[in-house]
Amino acid sequence: MKKIILFVLSLLFGLMFINAGLNKFFNYMPVPKDLPEGMMKVMTAFMTIGWLMPLIAVAEIVGGVLFIIPKYRALGAIIILPIMIGIILTHLTLAPSGLPMALVLFAINIWVIIENREKYLPMIK
Secondary structure (H helix, E strand, C coil), rough: HHHHHHHHHHHHHHHHHHHHHHHHCCCCCCCCCCCCHHHHHHHHHHHHHCHHHHHHHHHHHHHHHHHHHHHHHHHHHHHHHHHHHHHHHHHHCCCCCHHHHHHHHHHHHHHHHHHHHHHHHHCCC
């Protein structure tokens, strides 16, 4: 049962990140009208740095795809971890309304990392 739950959560998690990455390239989701002013300034700054958003988008897409595939889930979790930390910090400082969802996604990411901890041991030996 645990494997089924982990697969379903990994599938949803991966699809959310693939969608977020694709949206950075194709802009098919509208920006909410009630976005805090600080968040708008940050997004404008990110867009000013021309290479930053494509880099984040590629990391989200690749990480999301790898997160869905059980054999590569550990690698996907590590690729997405810095992005998740940025999401958590952004919601802590600029947009606290999205913090509960960000914490749930962070918990899923940490769960996958803990489940695959034996795969990371050779990196730190």
